[in-house]
Amino acid sequence: MKRKYRPGDVFNELTFVDYAENGKAKFMCSCGTESLKYIHNVVKPGRTTKTCGDRTKHPRTSVPAYSTVHSRVIALYGPAADYLCICLCNRAAEWSYEPGVGGNATELVCPDTGKRYNADLSMYYPRSVKCHKAVDKKRRILRKRLFGRPDSTTQHPVWSDPDEQRVRSTG
Numbered sequence: 601m602k603r604k605y606r607p608g609d610v611f612n613e614l615t616f617v618d619y620a621e622n623g624k625a626k627f628m629c630s631c632g633t634e635s636l637k638y639i640h641n642v643v644k645p646g647r648t649t650k651t652c653g654d655r656t657k658h659p660r661t662s663v664p665a666y667s668t669v670h671s672r673v674i675a676l677y678g679p680a681a682d683y684l685c686i687c688l689c690n691r692a693a694e695w696s697y698e699p700g701v702g703g704n705a706t707e708l709v710c711p712d713t714g715k716r717y718n719a720d721l722s723m724y725y726p727r728s729v730k731c732h733k734a735v736d737k738k739r740r741i742l743r744k745r746l747f748g749r750p751d752s753t754t755q756h757p758v759w760s761d762p763d764e765q766r767v768r769s770t771g
């Protein structure tokens with residue numbers, strides 16, 4: 601087997617210790633517990649194994665990660681390219697997060713990227729790239745005029761995957 605990971609490599613709360621059998625490895629959790637985990641469940645972005653799994657030491661939070669919400673949006677609605685842009689200008693290419701004019705109390709911020717998102721999947725709409733940018737700009741200007749502060753959604757998620765890109769370039 602190819603030895604891709606080295607002792608000390610950190611994935612969320614887990615630190616790689618050593619390879620084990622059957623695709624597993626020994627990981628040291630930030631709480632001090634060592635356990636065997638399937639490597640692919642730990643190392644791939646968006647995977648669920650982030651701690652040793654002891655819920656008394658790592659209470660389950662109700663806040664889903666950015667990547668988790670991304671997966672949920674695609675799972676629920678499919679790729680944005682399967683839709684028309686909601687203003688009917690073209691084929692959609694991206695899911696755009698639309699919190700409404702006043703923003704939203706449940707808005708989440710990704711600690712790694714600073715991007716804003718929301719666990720409420722009804723707040724995502726398919727848009728073309730051009731339209732997405734135009735709407736962002738319009739909202740930013742209007743919001744500044746009405747509330748005197750910049751749009752909190754300037755950095756909202758733009759989610760597109762390679763499949764969508766391909767559809768976009770050929771369609």
Ligand SMILES: [Zn+2]
Binds near residue numbers: 658
């Ligand atoms: Zn732990």
Ligand SMILES: [Zn+2]
Binds near residue numbers: 731
């Ligand atoms: Zn449009």
